[in-house]
Amino acid sequence: MVVIFIVATLVPPQRMDSEWLWLNDLYHSKMFYVLMGLFSLNLMVCSIQRIPFAIKQYKTPSFPPPSGLYENLAPNRIIVTDKKMETVSRAVESLLKSKLFSVKETKLEKGKMLYRESGRLSLFGVYVVHLGVLMIIAGMVIGSVFGLEADLRLSEGEETNIIQLRNGEGEHPLDFSVRCDKFVVEFYDTGVPKTYRSELSFIKNGQVVRQGSVLVNHPLSFDGLRFYQASYGVSEKSRARLTYSNAGAESPEISAGQGDTFDLPVQKAKATVLRVEENMMQFGPAVKLNIETDKRNIQFWMFQHIQDIADVNPGLFSAVPLFNPGLFKPLVFSLRGIEGKYYTGLQVVRDPGVPFVLAGGLILIAGMMVIFFIAYRRIWFLLEQDPAGVRIRVAGRSHRYNEALQRRLDDLCAWMEKELAA
Amino acid sequence: MNHTLILSYVTFIYFASFVFYLFRMILKKEFWGYAASLLAWLGLFAHTLAMMLRWRASYDLGFGHVPITNLYESLVFFAWSIIMLYLAIEWRIKSRILGTFVVPVAFFVMAYASIAPGVDHSIEPLIPALQSNWLTTHVLTCFMGYAAFTVAFGCGLLYLWTEKKETRETNPASHPKENSSVLNTLDVLIYQSTSLGFIFLAMGIITGSVWAHYAWGSYWSWDPKEIWSLITWLIYAIMLHARFVRGWRGRRMAMMTIVGFVSVLFTYLGVNFLTSLHNYI
Numbered sequence A: 001m002v003v004i005f006i007v008a009t010l011v012p013p014q015r016m017d018s019e020w021l022w023l024n025d026l027y028h029s030k031m032f033y034v035l036m037g038l039f040s041l042n043l044m045v046c047s048i049q050r051i052p053f054a055i056k057q058y059k060t061p062s063f064p065p066p067s068g069l070y071e072n073l074a075p076n077r078i079i080v081t082d083k084k085m086e087t088v089s090r091a092v093e094s095l096l097k098s099k100l101f102s103v104k105e106t107k108l109e110k111g112k113m114l115y116r117e118s119g120r121l122s123l124f125g126v127y128v129v130h131l132g133v134l135m136i137i138a139g140m141v142i143g144s145v146f147g148l149e150a151d152l153r154l155s156e157g158e159e160t161n162i163i164q165l166r167n168g169e170g171e172h173p174l175d176f177s178v179r180c181d182k183f184v185v186e187f188y189d190t191g192v193p194k195t196y197r198s199e200l201s202f203i204k205n206g207q208v209v210r211q212g213s214v215l216v217n218h219p220l221s222f223d224g225l226r227f228y229q230a231s232y233g234v235s236e237k238s239r240a241r242l243t244y245s246n247a248g249a250e251s252p253e254i255s256a257g258q259g260d261t262f263d264l265p266v267q268k269a270k271a272t273v274l275r276v277e278e279n280m281m282q283f284g285p286a287v288k289l290n291i292e293t294d295k296r297n298i299q300f301w302m303f304q305h306i307q308d309i310a311d312v313n314p315g316l317f318s319a320v321p322l323f324n325p326g327l328f329k330p331l332v333f334s335l336r337g338i339e340g341k342y343y344t345g346l347q348v349v350r351d352p353g354v355p356f357v358l359a360g361g362l363i364l365i366a367g368m369m370v371i372f373f374i375a376y377r378r379i380w381f382l383l384e385q386d387p388a389g390v391r392i393r394v395a396g397r398s399h400r401y402n403e404a405l406q407r408r409l410d411d412l413c414a415w416m417e418k419e420l421a422a
Numbered sequence B: 001m002n003h004t005l006i007l008s009y010v011t012f013i014y015f016a017s018f019v020f021y022l023f024r025m026i027l028k029k030e031f032w033g034y035a036a037s038l039l040a041w042l043g044l045f046a047h048t049l050a051m052m053l054r055w056r057a058s059y060d061l062g063f064g065h066v067p068i069t070n071l072y073e074s075l076v077f078f079a080w081s082i083i084m085l086y087l088a089i090e091w092r093i094k095s096r097i098l099g100t101f102v103v104p105v106a107f108f109v110m111a112y113a114s115i116a117p118g119v120d121h122s123i124e125p126l127i128p129a130l131q132s133n134w135l136t137t138h139v140l141t142c143f144m145g146y147a148a149f150t151v152a153f154g155c156g157l158l159y160l161w162t163e164k165k166e167t168r169e170t171n172p173a174s175h176p177k178e179n180s181s182v183l184n185t186l187d188v189l190i191y192q193s194t195s196l197g198f199i200f201l202a203m204g205i206i207t208g209s210v211w212a213h214y215a216w217g218s219y220w221s222w223d224p225k226e227i228w229s230l231i232t233w234l235i236y237a238i239m240l241h242a243r244f245v246r247g248w249r250g251r252r253m254a255m256m257t258i259v260g261f262v263s264v265l266f267t268y269l270g271v272n273f274l275t276s277l278h279n280y281i
Helices: A002-019 A028-060 A085-099 A120-146 A307-314 A354-373 A402-421 B003-027 B030-060 B069-094 B099-115 B134-168 B176-215 B224-246 B250-268
Strands: A079-083 A104-108 A111-118 A148-155 A157-166 A170-186 A192-202 A207-215 A221-222 A225-246 A254-257 A261-263 A270-277 A287-293 A297-303 A331-350 A377-386 A390-397
Touching: A028 A120, A079 A402, A085 A111, A085 A377, A085 A402, A120 A354, A120 A402, A148 A225, A170 A225, A192 A225, A192 A331, A192 A377, A207 A221, A207 A225, A225 A270, A254 A261, A254 A270, A270 B176, A287 A331, A297 A307, A297 A331, A297 B176, A354 B176, A377 A402, A377 B030, A390 A402, A402 B176, B003 B069, B003 B099, B030 B069, B030 B099, B069 B099, B069 B134, B069 B176, B099 B134, B134 B224, B134 B250, B176 B224, B176 B250, B224 B250
Parallel strands: none
Antiparallel strands: A079 A390, A104 A111, A111 A377, A148 A157, A148 A331, A157 A170, A170 A192, A192 A207, A221 A225, A225 A254, A225 A331, A261 A270, A270 A287, A287 A297, A377 A390
8 A cells, every 4th residue: 555655646746747848837836736745745654654663673672583583494504513502602602703793692491592683773764764855845845935036137337136036026125235346258268168257246235245256156145145157148238448649648548338428638529439349340349439529520440450450451541531540630549449248147046945955865865875784684593402412593684685694694604513513 | 098099999898898798698608707807897997097098188188177077978987887886796796697788788888979979079178067076976976876777777687588588498407496596686686786876866866956056056957857867766766665665576676677777868868859957968
C-alpha cells in the first residue's frame, strides 16, 4: 500500500514536468501546489506510519537473538572443536576482539553467547532524508509566498527607488534608492564576453550608505534584498566626447549627446550636436555638428579616426567641406570618442525560503550518507558444550548489505577454524 | 604530445579493451581479461594525462580553467569517470565480468565526442556565468553520478543477459548455482552503484542550486535540465524505494537501471535540443 501511495504521488508531478515543455507556467499554477502538497502529505504519512516500526527495531536488544537465527545455517558456519569450553571461549573472545571491538557476552545454560552490533542509528537515516525533502518543499513554499522577484533597469548615473515586480505584478517602492555609477562590459579577444560589472550605490536619506560592484556570480545584498547582474544594453542616447583647438590651445573635453548645445569662445557661436553615429560610412565613429553664429549656420561631420581616413583618401577632407573639422575658423574640432551609455539590468530578489532549502539539502545529503554508508549489522556467536567438544555457531543479520555481511562472516569462520585448529 | 591526439588514441584503446573483454567472455580465457584490464588502465592513464595537458594548455592560452566547461570536455570527463569507477569496481570485486558491458559505453562517449557534429573541440575562455568556484564541484558530482548510473546500467544489462542464458540452458547439469551467485553479486552491484549515483546526483543538484543561487538569482529555475535531473533522481528514488519497501530484486531492478539510464542520457544530451539556461554544456 505504501508503495502504491509513493508511486501514485510521484508519478503525476513527473508527467507534469514533461508537460512543461508545452505548458509554460505550470510551476506557478495552483495545480502544482496541490500536487506538491499531496506529495508532502504522502511523505509525512508514510514516514509516520513506519517510524514506530523503526523504533521497535531500534529498541530490540541484540539479546535474546531473533528466533530462527540458527535454522538453515550453512555447514561452514558451524565449527566444532575438541578443546575445553573455557579455552575456546577465551580464544574466541580474544580473536573477535582483535577483529571487532566491544563484544558483549551472555551466559547460557549450555555455554555462552558472544554478540556485537553496529550502526543501529542508521535505521533512522531514511526519515532524516524525508525530513530534508520536506524542508526543501517548505522552503520553496515560503519563498513563493513571502518572497519577492523584481527587475531593475538603470542607466549609468540614474537613481531610483522603484523596482518592477516579475509576472506583471506592478511596481514596488523601496525605502532606499539605488544608483548605477558605472556599467562595464569587457570582452575576450575572440569577442566572447568576459565580465559584466555594475557599480552601485545604495542611498538612504540622501546619503550613500554602501557602494559595491555586482558581477555575474557575485550578487550584492542590501537591506534583505539581493541584487544580481542579469542583463545589459546600450541606451538609445550615445554621447560624443569632443575637443577643439583655438590658435594652438586645446579646449577641455566636452561631452554632448544628440541635441545638446554648447557655447564656443569665438563670435558668440553655439554648437549643436545633430547626429552621433557609431559607424559613419564605414569610417568609424562620427558626429555631425551645427555651428550657429549671428550671421550664419555651418554644418560639418567630424570623424574620430580622421588621420587613418586621410591616409587612405588623400585630400578628402580639404576637397569635401562637409567633412572638414576646421570649417569654422579658427577652431579645429576633433572627436575623441563616442560613448554609448550603458544601462544595467538587475534582478532583485528576496527569498526567505533559502535557509530552509539549504538546511533541507544538507540534511538530505547527511541522511543519504547514513543510509548508504552505515549499515545496521548484528552478529552472534553461540558457544555450546557438545558431546564432541565445543560447538560454535555463527550467524549475522543486516537490514542492508546483508550479502556483504554474510560473506564477511564466512571469511571469519574459515579464519577462526584455522586458528582454533592450531 | 597534443592532448587531442592522445584522446583519439584513448578512444581506440578503450575499443580494443572492450574487444578483449568480449573475447574473455566468449572464449572463457582469463588471458584476454588480463589484456583488457591492462588496456583499460593504460587508457585511463593516458586519458588523465590528456586532460591535464588540456588543463595546462588553457593556462598557456591565458585564461586557465578546469577542462569541464563545454560539451566536448564534459563528454571526455564523462568517459573518464566511467572507466575510473569501472576499474575501481573491477579491482574491488576481483572480477572482469562487467567490462564487456561498461567499457563500450566509455568508448561510445569518446567516439561521440570526437565525431559528432556540433561538438566544439577548442578551448574557450569562460563566459561570466561560468566564472565560479562552484563549477568544478557541480560538474564533478553530476558526472560521478552519471558514471555510477552507467555502471549500474552495465550491471543491469549483464544481469538480464545472464538470466536469459540461464533459462536457455535448461540442462540441470550445467552450473545453475554458479550463475545464480553471479546474479546475486550483480544485484548487489546494481544496488550499490545506483545508490552511489543517487547520492552524487543529489549532491550535484544541490551544489547546482547553490551555484544558481549566486549566478541566476534563484536556486531553482525550472530549467529543462533541472527538471530532467529531478526526474532522473525521482526514477532512482522510486527504484530504491521499491527495493527497500517492496523488496524488489533482480530482474525488476535491472529493468529500472535501463529506464534510469535513458533518463540520464536525456538529462545529459537530450535537453540540449530544448532552450535551456544550461546550453553551454
